């Protein structure tokens with residue numbers, strides 16, 4: 437379980453997260469929903485320490501996110517991340533990109549030489565097969581379509597064997613049909629591999645279709661929390677124009 441307790445974050449004079457508290461249950465696909473600038477990406481990035489909080493605490497399975505860089509690096513092994521723009525090395529092969537996900541497990545010396553074990557290669561092939569890209573493993577990543585590049589990014593994140601997968605607008609650069617393929621894949625894999633999935637999305641309809649819990653953020657505050665089975669699109673749209681804080685979890 438991810439526990440976010442009274443987390444605040446400012447960039448300069450802008451208070452982006454204001455004493456945010458919530459719990460994200462294990463194996464419960466959860467979407468952070470809200471208007472542009474609400475602080476969704478910032479909150480997601482606080483969960484893996486990419487953004488340092490000003491105050492408050494985040495724990496994953498009762499372990500607090502460390503502040504010390506080396507301990508944070510170790511902690512991050514258990515948290516995969518997927519980005520809107522895929523963040524691949526486009527000039528290198530698909531399989532090399534996937535293997536990069538293993539760097540956290542490799543000694544610094546090995547990382548410098550980028551030497552991977554046979555077991556690493558086997559695992560990379562296994563995950564490429566899972567995302568349907570085994571046949572493309574030797575192609576340069578940049579030659580593939582956006583949807584295929586996002587699938588490489590998913591395989592790369594899986595190489596970390598994460599217990600939590602954070603996906604920041606994973607389908608914002610993709611067409612509607614490919615978006616469904618990617619979200620199908622993410623939810624299926626997170627269920628199969630027992631990974632807790634947390635996403636930011638801009639589509640109310642996709643949030644309803646692919647999550648079990650929805651956390652509504654607006655102006656750096658949690659406005660409401662919804663169980664997908666007990667809400668509807670009309671109610672969720674209110675997250676975009678509601679400014680009164682209802683509750684924190």
Ligand SMILES: Nc1ncnc2c1ncn2[C@@H]1O[C@H](COP(=O)(O)OP(=O)(O)OP(=O)(O)O)[C@@H](O)[C@H]1O
Pocket residue numbers: 447450452470471472473474475476477478479636
């Ligand atoms: N590294 C940064 N430096 C300065 N300001 C930042 C930084 N990251 C985010 N912000 C600011 O924090 C606010 C919230 O940004 P954030 O990306 O978290 O919002 P969001 O809800 O994810 O928006 P969107 O849906 O448009 O991606 C914005 O005003 C943004 O400009």
